[in-house]
Amino acid sequence: MSAFVIAVPAKGRLQENAETYFARAGLKLAKPRGAREYRGTVVGVPEIEVAFLSASEIAQQLAAGTVHFGITGEDLIRESIPRADAHVVLLHPLGFGHATVVVAVPQAWIDVRTMADLDDVATAFRLDNDARMRVATKYVNLTRAFFARHGIVDYRIVESAGATEGAPAAGTAELIVDITSTGTTLTANALKIVDDGVILRSQANLVAARGARWDAAARETARLVLDRIAAYDRAASFREMRTRFKACDDALITEARERFGVETPFGGPTSSGMLTLHCPPDQVHALATFLRGHGAASVVVGPLDYVFACENPLFDRLEAAL
Ligand SMILES: Nc1ncnc2c1ncn2[C@@H]1O[C@H](COP(=O)(O)OP(=O)(O)OP(=O)(O)O)[C@@H](O)[C@H]1O
Ligand SMILES: O=P(O)(O)OC[C@H]1O[C@H](OP(=O)(O)OP(=O)(O)O)[C@H](O)[C@@H]1O
Ligand SMILES: [Mg+2]
Structure with missing residues (x-):
């Protein structure tokens, strides 16, 4: 039986979150031959093989179709796979690993606020120095495409493997393109983000690989994985609220749906007036107030582990793309 392969970050900043995410979705990863083994399994789902790789390797293997699914950053996908959408399907953002790829220049460049200002500087730099302004980055392809979109041609890229933010101070580049999350590293290096330089x-x-082997068995495994992920995601976006009261009717439920984004997994109230609602977490108190205002004596609220629905929107997206 050919395995269904899921690539998961083995190290770095995505690792822990990725494992936690799968575990919460009911896909507990196991490394049966010890922590240094780079192939693992999913407890209770023998048809899945887990490949533990670095985030950048995962992008490459997705492009090559040697894994079916992978978790990695969109930046690595867009940078390392030309025409990424022809090779992979971004099925679902996971809510962690947030970071922004930005153009940053020395804070001392007070005249440079926008990409248009940067274009002026690039032209002037070329005239003054008889050389092109240097951009240090490991995001070579993203930088080229972005600068081209802004009509900037007077620059050249200096490839940087690490400590990119130090390049301007070190004199090896005039500006940089790099990833930032808190902004601490940029500030520490006296750099600022260009306003429209995100x-x-x-x-x-x-992410799913279009080029992987998508036979019937692989599709079935994908359906199972995506069903669990969708059920977990739906559960995470709601709290369950239960109540019972006489005055509850369709008009009231319609109002709750419109005002609070409520869903009714089992339809309207039962004959005895029991009602189950799924409510976005930040609307729980407002909805409880609303229900009591209409006669509910008590409203109980609890978390949900999974909400399995008939629809599987993630799988539908995959099927439509393959
Ligand atoms: N502050 C951050 N700095 C760098 N990457 C971040 C940050 N926050 C989130 N990420 C994301 O983490 C991913 C990179 O993770 P990681 O550094 O573990 O992988 P890698 O670059 O393949 O490994 P390595 O750096 O060891 O070569 C990218 O998708 C990136 O967007
Ligand atoms: O905006 P901040 O919160 O300061 O984070 C951004 C910094 O973090 C990353 O470096 P990392 O520490 O991962 O080292 P690396 O360059 O070896 O990946 C990234 O390359 C930036 O340098
Ligand atoms: Mg890194």
């Missing part, structure tokens, strides 16, 4: 807002994504 190239990409990235986060970890569940």
Whole structure:
């Protein structure tokens, strides 16, 4: 039996979140031959093989189709896979690994606020120095595409593997393109983000490889994985609220739906007036107030582990793309 392979970050900042995410979705990863083994399994789902790789390797293997699913940052996907959408499907943003790829220049460049200002500087730099302004980055492809979109041609890229933010002070580049999350590193290096210089807002994504072997068995495994993830996601976006009161009718439920984003997994109230509602977490108190205002004596609220629905929107997206 050919395995269904899911690539999961083995190290770095996405690792822990990725494992936690799968575990919460009911897909507990196991490394049966010790922590240094780079192939693992999912407890209770023998048809899945887990490949533990670095975030950048995951992007490469998705492009090559040697894994079916992978978790990695959108920045790595967009940077390392030309025409990424032809090779992979970004099925689902995962809510962690947030970071932004930005153009940053020395704070001392007070005249540079926008990409248009940067274009002026690039032209002037070329005339004054008889050389092109240097941009240090490891995001070579993202930088080229973004600068081209802004009509900037007078620059050249200096490839940087690490400590990119130090390049301007070290004199190896005039400006940089790099990833930032808190902004601490940029500030520490006396750099500032160009106002319209945000190239990409990235986060970890569940990504499918178009080029993987998508036979019937693989599709069935994908359906199972995505069913669990969708059920977990739905559960995480709601609290369950239960109540019972006479005055509850369809008009009241319609109002609750419109005002609070409520869903009714089992339809309207039962004959005895029992009602189950799924409510966005930040609307729980407002909805409880609303229900009591209409005669509910008590409203009980609890968390949900999974909400399995008939629809599987993640799988539908995959099927439509393959
Ligand atoms: N502050 C941050 N700095 C760098 N990457 C971040 C940050 N926050 C989130 N990320 C995301 O983490 C991913 C990179 O993770 P990681 O550094 O573990 O992988 P890698 O670059 O393949 O490994 P390594 O850096 O060891 O070569 C990227 O998708 C990136 O967007
Ligand atoms: O905006 P901040 O919160 O300061 O984070 C951004 C910094 O974090 C990352 O470096 P990392 O520490 O991962 O080292 P690396 O360059 O080796 O990946 C990234 O390359 C930036 O340098
Ligand atoms: Mg890194």
